[in-house]
Amino acid sequence: MPKDRLPREVIAMRIAAELNDGDYVNLGIGLPNMVSNYIPPGKQVMLHAENGVVGVGPSPEEGHEIPDLFNAGGQPVTLKPGGAIVDHAMSFAIVRGRHLDAAVLGGLQVAENGDLANWIRPDRGVGSIGGAADIARGAKRIFVAMEHTTRDGELKIVKRCSYPLTAARVVDTIFTDVAVIRVTPQGLVLEEAAPGWTPADVQAITEPTLTVSPNLREIQL
């Protein structure tokens, strides 16, 4: 009997819990961007958008959009008090200069050594790297938010990425719909599993061998 996988909202909530008060963080498009909805009110997290916004605020109400203020996904956003606008060179100086505390990125494949592939499906033949290569290499901690396997059941956590890399040896932690897995010099460590999932269940859909953390627990929010 197939076990329940966590909804994307819960993955986003789990990652939000990982962010620290005072952090400056970049969120990728899609699932990573959902993290912004779940940052606890007591924590001040300033979001960086690579198109030059530091301190991205919530979406404006319809009809109250601020002219020329968008996030990196092209959606209208607001600016938090204390936010700032920078040009593209400075935006990526923030990224490359390791001034971001964390980035949350999507993933097509993550390898056991922390390699990340998230910009092109080889069968398409052409893809857009955008800011992903700089962000994955530049932020101090890289969190990957993704489903544990593809819709067709192909493994996404692999020994070695077969897709072209975004950045090599950069991922710190993988947050999926079944597990939280830390990348360490000794390999992948299973830290948390979704309710009802045993380490063997997670291992069955993970190519590299997982070390089970002595502190293994159910995913907590």
Next chain:
Amino acid sequence: MARTIICASAAEAVAGIPDGSVIMVGGFAARDAPSLLVGALVDQGARDLTLICNGPTGRPGMKDTSMLVQNRQVRKVICSFPVPSTTSGPMTDFEAQYRAGEIGLELTPQGTLAERIRAGGAGIGAFYTPTGVGTPFGEGKEQRTIDGVDYVLEYPLVADYALIRAQTADTMGNLLYRMSSRNFNPIMAMAARTTIVEVAEVVPAGTLNPETIVTPGLFVHRIVVRPPQ
């Protein structure tokens, strides 16, 4: 007399751009593109262009650099975002021409693209960046380890013309931008031999606070005012 020329029309602003030019176009996505100037360059018809921009990803009907690709004026694109991230919706003109081998692509990580443009404007000969090491973006490039960190060597980008968008210019060409539409515009203004700007308004020199000016007028050659939308 100010060196910056205020043009009566977008056609005048892009007049004389020859075939084969290298053109930088500011903006991050279709909605903050300098669409007046890009539209004028479509009408002007210069061909065989090398286009440096974030990406010609607009679907047909969008007023961004995709108009130049659709009109087959572009030989090669240097950008970070050549195609939309999803394949839903009609294929863009760029992707169709790329698949047919009719247009070139130099795919560049966005931060590297920005820094190459900045370096071009700042007179830097080349720079080492950690972005791309161990990926296709670092392949074939000179590598060096500095203080234990691996880098690849990247070269600057310069252009014959930059088409950019700002909010306010003064009559000396000093520019202010509005919110996130600043993006690539200030660094492209520095990296082109001729920088052409579309603005919402022009005010007399001396009325802008010099401490808030983002692009000083010495980088700006031609200005045209966007009609109110």
